[in-house]
Amino acid sequence: MSEILSVKGLVKRYKELIAIDHLDLSVKEGEIFGLLGPNGSGKSTTINCILALLEYDKGEIKIFGEPMSPKAYEIKKQIGIVPQDVAVYDSLTVYENIDFFCGLYIKDKETRKKYVQEAIDFVALNDFVKFKPNKLSGGLKRRLNIACGIAHKPKLIFFDEPTVAVDPQSRNKILEGIEELRDKGATVIYTSHYMEEVEQLCDRILIIDKGHTIAEGTVEELKGMIKKSEIITIEVAGLDNKALDMVRESNNVYSVSYENNQLKVEAGSGKHNVIDIVNLLQDKGYKMKKIFSEQPTLNDVFLELTGKQLRDE
Amino acid sequence: MFKYSIIKMIRSIGGLFWMFIFPLVLMTAMHFAFDSIYSYQNSIDPMRTILITEGQGVYQEGFEDLIESLSEEGSEDQLFILEKADSLEEAKAKLAGEEAEIIFVVSDGDVEVYLQENHSITSAAVAGSIADTYKQRYQLIADAWEQDPAFAMELVNDARENVTYTVSQKEKAFGAEPNPYNWYFLSTLVMGILFMAMMGINMVGDLRADVSAVAMRYSVSPARKGQMVVTAFAARVIPGIVIVAIQLMVMKYVFGIYLGNDYLKLALFVVSAVMFSISFGIICGLCFKGDVHQRGNKATSLIMISVFLSGEMISQLPGLFERYFPIFNKINPATVLNMALFKLTIGNSAEGFFTNIAEIIGLTVVFLAIGIAVLRREKYGSV
Numbered sequence: 267m268s269e270i271l272s273v274k275g276l277v278k279r280y281k282e283l284i285a286i287d288h289l290d291l292s293v294k295e296g297e298i299f300g301l302l303g304p305n306g307s308g309k310s311t312t313i314n315c316i317l318a319l320l321e322y323d324k325g326e327i328k329i330f331g332e333p334m335s336p337k338a339y340e341i342k343k344q345i346g347i348v349p350q351d352v353a354v355y356d357s358l359t360v361y362e363n364i365d366f367f368c369g370l371y372i373k374d375k376e377t378r379k380k381y382v383q384e385a386i387d388f389v390a391l392n393d394f395v396k397f398k399p400n401k402l403s404g405g406l407k408r409r410l411n412i413a414c415g416i417a418h419k420p421k422l423i424f425f426d427e428p429t430v431a432v433d434p435q436s437r438n439k440i441l442e443g444i445e446e447l448r449d450k451g452a453t454v455i456y457t458s459h460y461m462e463e464v465e466q467l468c469d470r471i472l473i474i475d476k477g478h479t480i481a482e483g484t485v486e487e488l489k490g491m492i493k494k495s496e497i498i499t500i501e502v503a504g505l506d507n508k509a510l511d512m513v514r515e516s517n518n519v520y521s522v523s524y525e526n527n528q529l530k531v532e533a534g535s536g537k538h539n540v541i542d543i544v545n546l547l548q549d550k551g552y553k554m555k556k557i558f559s560e561q562p563t564l565n566d567v568f569l570e571l572t573g574k575q576l577r578d579e
Numbered sequence: 580m581f582k583y584s585i586i587k588m589i590r591s592i593g594g595l596f597w598m599f600i601f602p603l604v605l606m607t608a609m610h611f612a613f614d615s616i617y618s619y620q621n622s623i624d625p626m627r628t629i630l631i632t633e634g635q636g637v638y639q640e641g642f643e644d645l646i647e648s649l650s651e652e653g654s655e656d657q658l659f660i661l662e663k664a665d666s667l668e669e670a671k672a673k674l675a676g677e678e679a680e681i682i683f684v685v686s687d688g689d690v691e692v693y694l695q696e697n698h699s700i701t702s703a704a705v706a707g708s709i710a711d712t713y714k715q716r717y718q719l720i721a722d723a724w725e726q727d728p729a730f731a732m733e734l735v736n737d738a739r740e741n742v743t744y745t746v747s748q749k750e751k752a753f754g755a756e757p758n759p760y761n762w763y764f765l766s767t768l769v770m771g772i773l774f775m776a777m778m779g780i781n782m783v784g785d786l787r788a789d790v791s792a793v794a795m796r797y798s799v800s801p802a803r804k805g806q807m808v809v810t811a812f813a814a815r816v817i818p819g820i821v822i823v824a825i826q827l828m829v830m831k832y833v834f835g836i837y838l839g840n841d842y843l844k845l846a847l848f849v850v851s852a853v854m855f856s857i858s859f860g861i862i863c864g865l866c867f868k869g870d871v872h873q874r875g876n877k878a879t880s881l882i883m884i885s886v887f888l889s890g891e892m893i894s895q896l897p898g899l900f901e902r903y904f905p906i907f908n909k910i911n912p913a914t915v916l917n918m919a920l921f922k923l924t925i926g927n928s929a930e931g932f933f934t935n936i937a938e939i940i941g942l943t944v945v946f947l948a949i950g951i952a953v954l955r956r957e958k959y960g961s962v
Contacts, residue, residue: 340801345799355587357587357590362583370580370796370800
């Protein structure tokens with residue numbers, strides 16, 4: 267796969283504040299590349315620098331192998347943007363909005379008409395073409411926002427937190443749509459602070475915080491970077507300190523906590539972690555009610571790498 | 580882009596209200612308010628009136644001319660039957676004896692009115708209106724004298740030719756004579772034109788990626804920014820001109836407002852005023868902070884103040900500024916527009932008109948040059 271986007275040593279300062287600090291990234295053709303980080307980590311700033319909207323202090327940005335600049339009109343023809351805020355006109359209908367923004371790229375009326383209809387079909391807004399945006403629900407507005415960004419069939423699409431304040435049903439539709447775009451050949455750069463989405467959607471992920479690269483790789487590669495590989499929770503009554511110490515001394519276990527009859531064990535990679543602990547407690551005569559095991563999330567990755575939660579709620 | 584820009588404007592209820600509907604509603608209200616006064620006067624019989632002149636001077640002479648012109652026997656404009664009295668005491672005695680209905684006492688700079696004890700509403704309205712109008716009119720001449728003596732002389736000459744300011748027929752009251760009531764209609768039109776600044780602010784919102792997310796789509800697209808600016812400006816100027824043309828037609832044919840005889844100059848005024856307002860809006864949009872709505876609200880406040888200070892509600896305000904703080908009239912956009920239109924319709928003062936138009940066009944060119952230079956920008960320090 268060829269490289270569609272390359273960013274090397276990007277630095278963006280706002281006076282004393284360094285918003286992006288020597289950021290490197292590389293996006294290959296046909297992949298969904300996730301840019302994950304908490305609010306204010308520099309995701310949107312990075313996107314805006316890549317799109318030549320923002321002046322930056324240092325670095326090199328190439329799209330389709332060519333340097334990106336405000337006057338790089340040939341490159342811009344192949345780019346689509348779905349901004350974080352719903353960027354449509356309230357006084358135009360759904361159809362008119364898509365036609366208007368598609369018209370910035372496609373001048374031929376017949377081609378545009380076809381593309382607009384395909385975009386409407388893609389986001390399933392056929393029943394709402396004559397509606398004004400203020401008559402649409404939040405989820406439908408987001409879909410319109412997407413349609414306006416992809417109607418001209420770009421090869422590289424930037425989705426900047428497209429699911430903020432969207433209900434779960436619409437969110438799933440949006441995520442499915444993005445996968446479909448990838449399947450049709452588009453390359454997608456997706457920013458979000460929702461780790462579940464990124465985990466579900468992205469082929470490769472770059473985690474950033476305060477403008478710094480924290481980690482980069484596939485979901486598996488990122489999870490492999492941290493010690494914790496399993497979180498085991500067991501509901502068991504009356505555990506004494508001796509039993510807890512025994513659990514702590516088990517293979518792969520590096521963290522144990524016990525509160526409100528909930529035993530929580532964090533373990534490193536091992537094939538039989540759950541069985542080992544359950545056997546140990548059974549041997550000591552403890553009766554267990556519920557047992558479950560979770561894989562670490564990207565939040566755990568972020569927590570372990572930065573010492574703080576990914577979500578900033 | 581051009582087509583959708585026009586559609587957006589037509590569907591913008593708020594914008595259309597301030598630019599188009601509100602001025603017409605205000606004019607309609609004024610029309611009905613003044614119309615009733617003049618219709619009322621139209622139905623009245625001439626009233627026995629005594630005029631006493633204290634001292635000699637231009638002010639007294641002008642008022643005598645006015646009252647005499649309204650007392651011409653057989654004239655359709657006759658409001659008074661002028662009687663003589665040697666002193667105020669004698670006149671008051673006639674008033675008490677119901678031999679006269681109104682006494683005017685004119686001295687240097689003032690006109691006093693005395694009415695019968697059982698005076699009618701008609702006599703009170705007519706006498707009060709004539710005295711007040713004359714005072715305002717004289718003040719207008721005095722103010723004009725300080726600013727533009729040639730223009731002031733035209734007003735004086737008009738007055739000397741027995742041009743009346745308050746007459747019985749509505750079409751004359753709103754007609755070709757220099758009439759302070761016209762000022763309110765003209766400045767209402769100017770107010771509507773100035774509200775077109777909102778279109779300039781919307782242009783900033785459409786084209787600056789650091790102001791709105793919509794503009795981000797423009798900047799990321801391959802469309803040329805310079806072309807976008809020109810198209811967006813043209814898409815606002817053309818509907819703006821159409822709106823003002825409709826308003827002018829309503830003013831002329833529905834409300835009977837005199838708009839002068841030189842339609843070429845009027846067209847020049849309309850085009851330059853609309854372009855000025857939109858470019859003024861662009862500058863406001865670039866200077867103010869916040870989102871498009873916040874910038875629009877700030878501009879609305881500025882326009883309201885500008886229009887108020889240009890005499891939309893108190894017609895003497897520009898005169899006061901001319902006397903004590905003349906630079907203010909030169910920098911207040913509403914006054915600059917008002918004066919251009921007023922001179923076009925009242926004074927036949929081509930020189931004065933072109934001076935104001937030149938000022939409007941000059942400012943438009945400066946505003947547009949700054950606006951285009953800034954709006955063409957495609958890369959920002961922060962978004």
